Structure formats: structure tokens, C-alpha cells
Amino acid sequence: MIQTFSWDHVIFLLRGATWTLSLSIISFLVGGAVALLLAPLRVLGPSPVRASISGYVQIVQATPLLIVVFLAFYGLSFLNIHLPPLFAAGISLSIYSSAFLIEIWRGCIQAIGRPQWEAGDALALSLVQQLRYIILPQAFRIAIPPTVGFMVQVVKNTSVVALIGFVELTRAGQLLNNITFQPFAVFLTVAAIYFCVCFPLSLTSKYLSWRINVAHR
Amino acid sequence: MSPIVELKRISKSYGAVKVFEGISLSVKPGEVVAVIGRSGSGKSTMLRCINGLERIQGGEIHVAGHCIKPETKNLQELRLDVGMVFQSYALFPHLTVRENITLAPRVVKKLRSEEADAVAASVLKSVGLIEKIDAYPDSLSGGQQQRVAIARALAMKPKVMLFDEVTSALDPELTGEVLKVMEELAAAGMTMILVTHEMRFAENIADTTVFMHKGKIWEEGASNELFTNPKTPELRGFIQA
Amino acid sequence: MAYEMQFQPVLNYAPDLIDGTVTTLVLASQSIALGVILGGLGAIGRTEGPSWLSIAISTYVEVFRNTPLLVQLFLVFFALPMIGLQVPVMVAAVLAMALNLGAYATEIIRAGIVAIPKAQIEAGLSLGLSRFQIIRHIIFIPALMIIYPALTSQLTLTLLGTSIASAISAAELSSAASVIESKTFRSLETYITIALIYISLTFMFRFLYWIIGKILFHRKVVTSKNVVEDPLLTGAGA
Numbered sequence: 259m260i261q262t263f264s265w266d267h268v269i270f271l272l273r274g275a276t277w278t279l280s281l282s283i284i285s286f287l288v289g290g291a292v293a294l295l296l297a298p299l300r301v302l303g304p305s306p307v308r309a310s311i312s313g314y315v316q317i318v319q320a321t322p323l324l325i326v327v328f329l330a331f332y333g334l335s336f337l338n339i340h341l342p343p344l345f346a347a348g349i350s351l352s353i354y355s356s357a358f359l360i361e362i363w364r365g366c367i368q369a370i371g372r373p374q375w376e377a378g379d380a381l382a383l384s385l386v387q388q389l390r391y392i393i394l395p396q397a398f399r400i401a402i403p404p405t406v407g408f409m410v411q412v413v414k415n416t417s418v419v420a421l422i423g424f425v426e427l428t429r430a431g432q433l434l435n436n437i438t439f440q441p442f443a444v445f446l447t448v449a450a451i452y453f454c455v456c457f458p459l460s461l462t463s464k465y466l467s468w469r470i471n472v473a474h475r
Numbered sequence: 476m477s478p479i480v481e482l483k484r485i486s487k488s489y490g491a492v493k494v495f496e497g498i499s500l501s502v503k504p505g506e507v508v509a510v511i512g513r514s515g516s517g518k519s520t521m522l523r524c525i526n527g528l529e530r531i532q533g534g535e536i537h538v539a540g541h542c543i544k545p546e547t548k549n550l551q552e553l554r555l556d557v558g559m560v561f562q563s564y565a566l567f568p569h570l571t572v573r574e575n576i577t578l579a580p581r582v583v584k585k586l587r588s589e590e591a592d593a594v595a596a597s598v599l600k601s602v603g604l605i606e607k608i609d610a611y612p613d614s615l616s617g618g619q620q621q622r623v624a625i626a627r628a629l630a631m632k633p634k635v636m637l638f639d640e641v642t643s644a645l646d647p648e649l650t651g652e653v654l655k656v657m658e659e660l661a662a663a664g665m666t667m668i669l670v671t672h673e674m675r676f677a678e679n680i681a682d683t684t685v686f687m688h689k690g691k692i693w694e695e696g697a698s699n700e701l702f703t704n705p706k707t708p709e710l711r712g713f714i715q716a
Numbered sequence: 717m718a719y720e721m722q723f724q725p726v727l728n729y730a731p732d733l734i735d736g737t738v739t740t741l742v743l744a745s746q747s748i749a750l751g752v753i754l755g756g757l758g759a760i761g762r763t764e765g766p767s768w769l770s771i772a773i774s775t776y777v778e779v780f781r782n783t784p785l786l787v788q789l790f791l792v793f794f795a796l797p798m799i800g801l802q803v804p805v806m807v808a809a810v811l812a813m814a815l816n817l818g819a820y821a822t823e824i825i826r827a828g829i830v831a832i833p834k835a836q837i838e839a840g841l842s843l844g845l846s847r848f849q850i851i852r853h854i855i856f857i858p859a860l861m862i863i864y865p866a867l868t869s870q871l872t873l874t875l876l877g878t879s880i881a882s883a884i885s886a887a888e889l890s891s892a893a894s895v896i897e898s899k900t901f902r903s904l905e906t907y908i909t910i911a912l913i914y915i916s917l918t919f920m921f922r923f924l925y926w927i928i929g930k931i932l933f934h935r936k937v938v939t940s941k942n943v944v945e946d947p948l949l950t951g952a953g954a
Contacts, residue, residue: 322914325879384583414782414785
């Protein structure tokens with residue numbers, strides 16, 4: 259039966275959007291936690307560790323997110339672990355986020371110039387102390403704008419799990435399109451909801467990096 | 476008096492490129508040694524070897540009872556006794572002046588924060604910047620930042636201070652205040668080794684001046700003697716330039 | 717539990733894999749060509765055009781950068797027929813990908829144009845060069861050098877993004893995967909194979925960008941993720 263796109267359908271989309279947000283938050287937090295551990299090791303670890311982390315990042319960034327999602331989905335059932343799609347979705351998005359965040363944060367750590375390390379050396383601080391008191395606090399500050407900017411990617415990336423049938427915002431849109439045949443109304447609404455989440459994040463990121471640049475003058 | 480700093484035939488190279496070779500130098504406690512020379516003569520690199528920021532490939536360095544050899548790994552004990560001030564100040568921009576100064580005393584020497592604060596107040600007074608104790612580095616002038624950097628190094632109660640072209644990044648009108656602090660420090664009996672372009676400062680304040688040229692100590696002697704009566708044509712040319 | 721990996725059944729579908737790879741390459745190269753042209757025009761329009769154009773372009777950029785590619789693809793594919801534009805799957809896919817890339821490329825290229833020091837342009841003007849000559853001889857190569865790492869990363873994302881086109885059944889690599897998977901029931905092996913193909917394609921494209929960079933700039937090109945600043949600029953005249 260063909261239905262007309264109505265207010266109830268918007269509610270349905272918004273309910274899908276809560277899953278989009280949940281997935282975004284999960285994958286940002288999990289991916290962020292992994293990256294928080296691996297980014298400093300990527301810069302300072304012993305060379306086999308640095309090489310493996312770099313390899314991990316290179317491979318993930320050379321694979322389409324969709325394929326990572328499928329691999330997580332089927333990989334888990336291969337290990338005879340039958341978990342709801344939420345887990346496959348969460349794991350694959352977290353892996354993807356971690357790879358990008360490692361790269362972003364690595365850049366921020368490396369942006370802290372050598373004189374800062376040397377000043378720490380000259381004051382007899384250990385490597386860990388230099389990281390903890392001198393390098394990471396400064397890297398953290400410059401990492402905020404690109405990290406907020408990356409959240410936009412995280413939110414948009416969640417749309418891909420629609421293709422394994424996880425009902426988040428985009429999948430909800432697909433389902434509605436199938437019963438209303440009003441793709442313009444449905445997908446423009448879907449796009450508008452994404453935009454309402456992403457655009458403020460983009461603006462915040464831009465504002466924060468502008469403020470840092472001003473402060474550095 | 477036995478030397479507090481002694482370089483014994485040290486050599487340094489980056490891969491195939493030799494920076495210097497077979498350099499020996501001896502500094503007595505309380506002595507002020509100025510190192511001069513053209514850029515690329517290896518003078519800054521030599522200074523950075525003394526607290527292990529640069530690794531040496533040969534020879535050995537004795538500093539205040541510590542010894543650095545090419546294979547030496549643990550440099551922390553040595554660095555506790557050697558203060559260093561950099562051309563670029565290298566203050567920590569995210570910390571206040573007080574936090575810049577108290578960081579190492581607290582986390583390395585494990586002073587309680589009241590003790591560290593007391594140390595910070597006393598070294599800041601000695602460089603004349605006590606009123607800036609809660610300021611952030613970016614609100615200070617270059618000269619003030621460099622004085623804070625000196626105070627930060629002094630807070631570790633070093634036995635030797637190294638100065639690496641500390642006035643080179645400063646506007647000419649700001650070098651005076653930094654040189655004055657260094658002069659007071661010299662008068663107070665601190666052992667100092669400074670790489671500098673300030674010829675007048677070297678001549679008037681340093682006991683000994685070392686002229687480096689092409690990776691070697693080309694000429695060395697009492698400052699007044701060396702500047703008024705240079706023996707080598709290279710030094711003569713350098714002083715006149 | 718003791719599952720044994722078998723790639724042979726998947727490899728029996730080599731022709732499908734090859735077809736899929738070719739379609740992916742066609743999709744990617746058309747989207748990249750169109751997207752970069754769009755980005756170039758967008759950037760020039762934003763920096764040189766009248767304010768209404770500049771506003772229109774930045775609206776386009778923000779809308780496309782703040783919504784998912786998949787939704788853009790659905791809009792192009794399902795909605796265009798509604799206004800009487802029947803577009804084949806491949807055309808819809810290229811259109812959506814190019815519009816998406818165009819938005820990012822506009823921002824990247826604009827950043828490159830803005831980064832050229834004013835003194836360079838003034839030097840050109842004082843030598844009597846025309847506006848076009850200044851763009852061609854003074855701005856183009858240095859600006860390209862500045863944006864090259866960022867732009868090529870974006871192009872890699874477009875290559876990988878073509879997998880999304882499987883959602884509208886474009887017969888590219890990811891679609892080939894679902895076909896093979898449904899016939900062999902070797903899901904994991906299929907997706908591992910597909911992942912390896914994408915990884916090889918990505919590295920091939922990166923190598924190609926590196927070669928192009930070498931030819932264009934006659935010097936070593938930094939291919940880091942971070943937008944490169946002064947070091948490249950200062951050597952620009954060399």
C-alpha cells in the first residue's frame with residue numbers, strides 16, 4: 259500500500275537518527291580510545307611497533323568502509339560469534355575511526371617542535387614525563403579542531419551500515435521510500451537531519467581552529 | 476683546581492658528515508667560557524653534546540662528576556646538574572611562568588609544591604621578573620621570555636649553565652636585559668659556557684674565549700688577550716667582520 | 717567451529733572480479749575527472765566571482781560536505797526520475813560522486829589559491845602579466861603543490877567511495893562481491909579478496925599521483941596527510 263509522506267514518517271526518521279547518533283558516539287569513543295593509545299606509540303614506540311601501527315592505518319585507509327563493515331559482519335560469524343548487526347556496525351566504524359584519528363593525532367603530536375622536547379630533556383624530565391607534562395597537553399589543544407571536524411565524518415560514515423540492514427537514519431529513509439515512493443521528500447528530509455547534526459560540528463571546528471590561529475599571533 | 480667540565484678528544488658526525496673531531500676543552504668551576512665562530516663551525520653542536528642533546532661518536536665528556544661516552548644512555552643524573560638555555564627560549568606555551576619553572580623541580584626532584592613555589596619566586600627575583608609569575612609566555616616580550624628560561628634552568632640548582640646563542644633571536648634593544656642577567660650570574664660564581672655572537676660580552680665578561688673554525692678549536696685563550704691580540708688570520712678576520 | 721578458509725570457489729569467479737574492477741576504475745576516474753574540474757571552477761568562482769556566486773558555491777560546498785554520500789546518491793538516483801530525468805545507474809553514480817568530490821575539491825583548491833602570497837601576484841602584475849597569465853604561470857603550480865597531498869587524499873577517498881554505488885546496483889567491485897558471495901556462500905573469503913583488490917587499487921592510484929607529482933613539480937613531493945605549508949612554498953620558484 260502506498261502511503262503519503264507525513265509527520266509520522268518524520269518521527270520514524272528521527273527515531274532512526276537516534277541510532278545514527280548512538281553509533282556515532284560509540285564509534286567515536288571506542289575508536290578514540292584505541293587511537294589515544296596508538297597515536298603516541300606511532301610516534302615514539304620502538305620501530306616494529308611504529309611499523310605495525312602504520313601498516314594498520316595504511317590498510318584500513320585503503321579499504322572502503324563498506325568492505326570493512328562486511329568483513330566485521332561476516333568475520334564475526336566466521337568466528338562463530340553471532341551478534342546483532344549493532345556489534346558489527348559498531349566494531350567496523352570504530353576500526354575506521356581509529357585509523358583516521360591515529361593519523362590526525364599523530365600529526366598533532368609531531369607538530370610540537372623539537373625545542374619543546376629538548377627543553378624537557380635539558381630539565382632532566384623522562385620521556386614519559388615530557389609526554390605527560392609538555393607534549394600531550396599542547397598536542398591536545400591543537401587536536402581539538404580537526405577532531406571535531408572528524409566527528410562530521412564519523413556521523414556521515416554511519417550511513418554505510420544501512421547496507422547491512424541496520425536501521426539507522428539512511429536505512430529508515432530507504433524503508434520509507436519503498437512505501438511512499440516520494441524519494442524527494444524522504445531523502446531531502448534525511449539529508450536535512452544529517453545536515454542539522456553535521457553543520458554545527460563543522461562550524462565549531464572552523465571556529466576553534468580560527469581561534470587557535472588568532473591566539474598564535 | 477680540578478676542572479668541572481672536561482671534553483676529551485670528542486668527535487661528532489652526522490652519517491658521513493663530520494661536524495668536528497678531536498675537540499678538547501677544560502673549564503674550571505666558576506669559569507665563564509665564551510665560544511665564538513662562524514655559523515657551521517660546530518660550536519652549537521659542541522655545546523649540545525655537553526648535556527647529551529647530541530650524541531658523540533668518540534672521546535668522552537666529564538661534567539660535575541658525570542661522564543658521557545658515545546654509548547652512554549642514562550643522562551638524567553647529568554642533566555640534573557647542567558642547566559641549558561636555548562636560542563628559541565623553548566618555554567612551554569601552555570604553562571604559566573610559575574608552572575614553567577616549577578615543573579621539573581616538582582616532577583623530577585619531587586619537591587613539594589610550596590617548596591617549588593619558593594624556588595620559583597627566588598629565581599624569578601634574581602632575573603627581575605617576579606611580577607610576571609602568573610603570566611603566560613606569549614604575553615611576555617622576547618627578552619622577558621629568555622629571562623624566564625634562564626630562571627627555569629636555575630631552579631634546578633645546576634652546577635654548570637649552557638647558553639646556546641640566547642640573544643640571537645632577540646630584537647637588539649632586548650638583548651641588554653638578558654646579558655645583564657647573565658653578567659650577574661657570572662659575578663655570582665656560576666660556571667658558564669656560552670655560544671654567542673656578542674663579541675663585546677665575550678671580551679668583557681668571559682674569562683676564556685674559544686674560537687671555533689672548521690670543526691676545530693682554532694684558537695683559545697684569556698678573553699682580553701685573545702680579542703686584542705688574535706694569533707691566527709682566521710680569528711683576526713672573524714673579529715674584524 | 718573448525719572453519720577452513722577456501723579461496724578457490726571465489727577465484728572461480730575471476731571474470732566477475734575483473735569486470736567489477738574495471739567498472740570501479742571507470743566510475744572512479746570519471747568521478748575524479750569531473751569532480752576536480754567542478755572543484756577548480758568552484759574555487760575560482762568563490763575567490764574571483766561576484767558575491768552572489770560565492771554564496772551559492774559555499775552553500776553547495778557546505779550542503780555536500782555535511783550530508784552522507786549515500787544519501788546524495790539516493791537523491792540523484794531516485795529523485796531525478798521524479799522530475800523527468802531518467803538517468804542510467806552509472807550516470808547517477810558518477811554524478812553523485814563528482815558532486816561530492818567537487819564540494820571537497822572546491823575547498824581544497826581555494827585554500828591553495830588563498831595561500832599564494834599577495835606579493836607573488838603583485839610581482840606578476842608589476843611585470844605586466846594579465847590575470848590569466850598570472851593564474852597560469854604564477855599561481856597554478858605553487859598552488860597545486862600546496863594542495864597536492866590534501867587533494868590526492870581526497871581522490872583516494874573518492875576511489876573507495878565508489879563502493880557505495882553498489883547500493884544502487886552499479887555493477888562495480890562491491891556488487892560483484894555480493895553476487896559471488898551469494899553463489900559461493902564463502903562470505904569471508906569473498907570480502908577478503910575484494911578488500912585486497914581495493915587495497916591494491918588504492919596503492920596503484922597513490923603511485924600514479926606520486927609519478928604525476930614528480931613530473932609536475934620536478935622534485936620530491938611530500939605525500940603526507942597534513943596540508944603542507946611553508947616548506948613547499950619557499951621552494952616553489954626553484
